[in-house]
Amino acid sequence: MYTEFLSFPRDFAWGTATASYQIEGAVNEDGRGKSIWDTFSHIKGNTADGETGDIACDHYRRYQEDVRLMRGLGIKNYRCSIAWPRIIPSGNGASSRCGVSGNVNQKGLDFYDRLFDGCLENGITPWVTLFHWDLPQTLQDKGGFANRDCAGYFCDYTDKVTSHFGDRIKNWITINEPWVYSFCGHLYGVHAPGVRDTGAALSVAHNVLLAHGMSLPIIRKNVPGAKAGIANNIAWVESAGSRQEDTEAAKRWDMAFNRWFTDPLFGKGYPEEMVRWYGKNMPGIKDGDFDHIACPMDFLAVNYYTRRLVAHDETDSHIKAKQVYRPHIQRQEFEEWENFPEGLYRALVDIKERYGDIPVYITENGASCHDKISGDGCVHDPARVEYLRRHFAAAWQAIKDGCDLRGYFVWSLYDNLEWGFGFTKRFGFVYIDRENNLKRIVKDSGHFIASVYEKNGFTVD
Ligand code: FCB
Numbered sequence: 001m002y003t004e005f006l007s008f009p010r011d012f013a014w015g016t017a018t019a020s021y022q023i024e025g026a027v028n029e030d031g032r033g034k035s036i037w038d039t040f041s042h043i044k045g046n047t048a049d050g051e052t053g054d055i056a057c058d059h060y061r062r063y064q065e066d067v068r069l070m071r072g073l074g075i076k077n078y079r080c081s082i083a084w085p086r087i088i089p090s091g092n093g094a095s096s097r098c099g100v101s102g103n104v105n106q107k108g109l110d111f112y113d114r115l116f117d118g119c120l121e122n123g124i125t126p127w128v129t130l131f132h133w134d135l136p137q138t139l140q141d142k143g144g145f146a147n148r149d150c151a152g153y154f155c156d157y158t159d160k161v162t163s164h165f166g167d168r169i170k171n172w173i174t175i176n177e178p179w180v181y182s183f184c185g186h187l188y189g190v191h192a193p194g195v196r197d198t199g200a201a202l203s204v205a206h207n208v209l210l211a212h213g214m215s216l217p218i219i220r221k222n223v224p225g226a227k228a229g230i231a232n233n234i235a236w237v238e239s240a241g242s243r244q245e246d247t248e249a250a251k252r253w254d255m256a257f258n259r260w261f262t263d264p265l266f267g268k269g270y271p272e273e274m275v276r277w278y279g280k281n282m283p284g285i286k287d288g289d290f291d292h293i294a295c296p297m298d299f300l301a302v303n304y305y306t307r308r309l310v311a312h313d314e315t316d317s318h319i320k321a322k323q324v325y326r327p328h329i330q331r332q333e334f335e336e337w338e339n340f341p342e343g344l345y346r347a348l349v350d351i352k353e354r355y356g357d358i359p360v361y362i363t364e365n366g367a368s369c370h371d372k373i374s375g376d377g378c379v380h381d382p383a384r385v386e387y388l389r390r391h392f393a394a395a396w397q398a399i400k401d402g403c404d405l406r407g408y409f410v411w412s413l414y415d416n417l418e419w420g421f422g423f424t425k426r427f428g429f430v431y432i433d434r435e436n437n438l439k440r441i442v443k444d445s446g447h448f449i450a451s452v453y454e455k456n457g458f459t460v461d
Pocket of ligand 1: 176
């Protein structure tokens with residue numbers, strides 16, 4: 001049988017990713033303020049089984065064990081996020097940018113000092129996301145990101161964090177998935193803060209992009225040798241049918257989901273056709289906004305999970321489009337998430353064609369499966385191994401075809417609080433045994449990842 005070893009470039013950054021609210025727990029510890037996810041998850045009906053991040057994976061207390069776990073698996077790059085309300089519990093930085101004073105919580109800084117130093121001592125490079133959705137509740141009380149001032153608050157927070165950690169931490173991701181934050185949180189209402197309003201979602205989207213762009217010069221000022229970018233979620237979008245109205249709906253979906261958030265980063269503004277579509281729901285845009293948003297980045301980070309098949313839907317009040325699910329298609333436990341590695345390849349090529357030679361990192365990719373501890377005490381997750389193998393191969397092909405892909409972070413280190421889905425979705429390559437003191441058990445996929453990372457590639461038939 002013919003086999004081939006798919007080898008990745010030297011210096012390719014293999015890693016894994018997590019987010020503060022999904023793993024840390026210890027929500028009332030050491031002066032942490034409340035976040036919008038604390039508020040949201042504690043409202044009955046908002047999360048599966050009423051689960052919250054109060055304990056999550058207890059990473060706040062068990063971070064040393066977790067760092068050792070990563071080291072044991074040979075993980076060299078760890079993307080995690082800082083909880084804004086641990087650093088500035090009241091949300092506000094003391095600065096002229098917003099004119100409100102707020103205190104930095106030293107104990108919050110101390111925790112991340114311990115974590116990051118622990119990573120570095122173990123040969124693990126931290127990649128830090130500044131905002132993975134846990135906005136301080138006090139800022140939500142002032143309108144959250146629907147209020148343009150929030151971009152200024154974010155800059156203050158960025159200033160505090162990057163001036164403190166900038167001597168050691170060089171890789172920064174400003175915002176995680178602006179589409180999910182703005183639309184799931186402010187149009188569909190399924191994420192915190194649970195708002196349902198198109199105009200609000202578009203304002204949030206704009207202000208989040210603004211916050212990203214305005215924070216880049218601050219990061220560069222504070223961090224010698226910084227590498228900074230944003231993490232956009234991308235989906236490969238295709239029309240579910242050959243009718244013209246379906247093709248048009250798919251095009252709108254692509255513009256609203258992908259291009260709305262990436263075009264302006266590269267100086268192209270918002271897609272014209274969608275600006276017309278949104279009409280009176282368009283956010284207030286000031287002169288100079290697009291210059292801030294297009295502040296050059298060192299890389300574009302992308303989170304990829306699936307393809308979206310889209311058809312026209314007259315009843316959809318947003319863009320008259322809906323996703324179509326075909327029963328025969330192989331998918332993840334997430335009902336709507338089709339396994340479609342080719343979409344990753346195409347999306348990477350599309351980025352190169354559309355935006356030129358920007359270095360790209362895949363900062364999230366992974367699969368949710370029905371994992372169980374089997375009789376031998378192990379967790380066998382062949383579907384996840386297969387998912388990853390096929391997506392790694394798609395990434396390899398994209399590099400071969402000229403994409404400047406520099407790294408790959410598998411979501412996620414371990415099973416964690418999957419937002420509104422609570423603990424019902426397991427994405428980890430390490431199992432968390434919720435019946436047994438949150439014991440960590442490396443799944444088969446964890447061993448597979450360890451071997452790929454060690455060899456910087458893998459064999460395919
Ligand atoms: C992404 C999020 C991440 C996780 C994965 C499954 O949209 O960034 O926190 O929930 O999906």
